[in-house]
Amino acid sequence: MKESLKPPIVLTAVCVIVSALLVFAYNFTYVDNTGVMTEQLSAGCREVFGEGEYHILLEKDTEKKTPVTFGTEGVLAVITDGKDKCLIELEQDGYAKDGLHLLIGLDTEGRIKGISFLGIGETPGVGTKVQQDAFLSQLIGYGTDTDDASIDGVTAATFSSKGMKAACRKAVELYSANKEAIFSE
Numbered sequence: 001m002k003e004s005l006k007p008p009i010v011l012t013a014v015c016v017i018v019s020a021l022l023v024f025a026y027n028f029t030y031v032d033n034t035g036v037m038t039e040q041l042s043a044g045c046r047e048v049f050g051e052g053e054y055h056i057l058l059e060k061d062t063e064k065k066t067p068v069t070f071g072t073e074g075v076l077a078v079i080t081d082g083k084d085k086c087l088i089e090l091e092q093d094g095y096a097k098d099g100l101h102l103l104i105g106l107d108t109e110g111r112i113k114g115i116s117f118l119g120i121g122e123t124p125g126v127g128t129k130v131q132q133d134a135f136l137s138q139l140i141g142y143g144t145d146t147d148d149a150s151i152d153g154v155t156a157a158t159f160s161s162k163g164m165k166a167a168c169r170k171a172v173e174l175y176s177a178n179k180e181a182i183f184s185e
Contacts, residue, residue, distance in 0.1 A: 054080065
C-alpha cells in the first residue's frame with residue numbers, strides 16, 4: 001500500500017514546486033502595460049492624424065492605470081494629444097464577436113477624420129472588404145447627424161458593414177457627450 005501511494009505523492013510535490021516557480025517567474029517578469037501607448041496604437045494614431053504626442057486618458061480616482069471609457073461598452077480607451085485630436089479605441093461585433101478592433105479619429109466638430117484597423121477577425125475576402133477605401137471613404141465626415149442608411153454597405157458583408165457603422169456611431173456619440181471632459185484631462 002505504501003508503494004502505491006509514493007508515485008502520486010511525488011508527482012503532486014513536483015507539480016506544486018513547478019507551479020510555485022511559475023508564479024514566481026510571472027510576478028518577477030510582469031510589466032503592467034495598461035494605459036501605455038503600444039507601437040500598434042502609436043502607429044494607428046499617426047495613420048489617422050500624423051505625427052504628434054498622443055496619450056491614453058486614465059481614470060484619476062484609481063490606483064490602477066485604468067483607461068477612461070466613459071462607461072461605453074466596447075470602448076477600450078480614449079486617446080488624445082491634449083489639444084484638439086481625439087481617437088477612440090474600440091472593439092465592435094461584425095460577423096465575428098469583437099471582430100472589428102478599430103481606432104477612430106475625430107475632428108473638433110465630432111466628425112470622423114480617419115479610421116485605423118488595429119485588428120480584424122471578419123471573414124477573409126468578404127468581411128475584410130470593410131477595410132477598402134471605397135467603403136471607408138463613406139465614413140469620413142460621419143457625425144451625429146449622419147443617417148446610417150445613406151452609407152452603402154459592402155456586398156456580402158452585411159454584418160461587417162453594420163458593425164462598422166455601429167462603431168462609428170458609438171465613437172461619435174461618446175465624443176459628443178464627453179468632449180469637455182476629454183480635453184480637460
